[in-house]
Amino acid sequence: MENSIERIERNGKILAIVTRAKALQELEQSGKSMLFVSPDEFPFQVGMHNRPKGDVCTPHVHIPFSQLTNFPVQEFFYIISGSIKIDLYDESENDLKISEVIVNTGDSIILNCGHGFTFLEDNTKVIELKQGPYRGRENEKRDVKETNKEGDYI
DSSP: OOOTEEEETTTTTEEEEEEEETTTHHHHHTTTTTOOOOTTTSOOOOOOEOOOTTOOOOOOOOOOOOOOOOOOEEEEEEEESEEEEEEEGGGGGEEEEEEEEEEEOOOEEEOEEEEEEEEETTEEEEEEEESSOOOHHHHHOOOOOOOOOTTBBB
């Protein structure tokens, strides 16, 4: 599944994890029933299942965290149809644009950095998942001031 799961990294930090549509097919071919694509330390734990009929997951309840401080905010996007170009920015480098990736129908991506989107097809449909509770835009987001490689704002 090395080709269907892509990690985009910079200076030891995972900026994004792209899971291509073919990953589930590769999981099935591997004979495994489950695979997590996100590392254990990520706030979002994203996994894929390939289970036979009648397989059972033991009923359970998740234990809440008692307190989280300086908890990184991540977002997850699943592309139902269409395609998107996603620009990736590293806030530790003056919002420098580090990379870009195109995600297509059936792909998903976990974002762990600044980002911007350009929708490449009409009627692109996406499911977005992000951490809550929602605190209002002024407390949720800071617009990226794009810089060049020298750190000058563009």
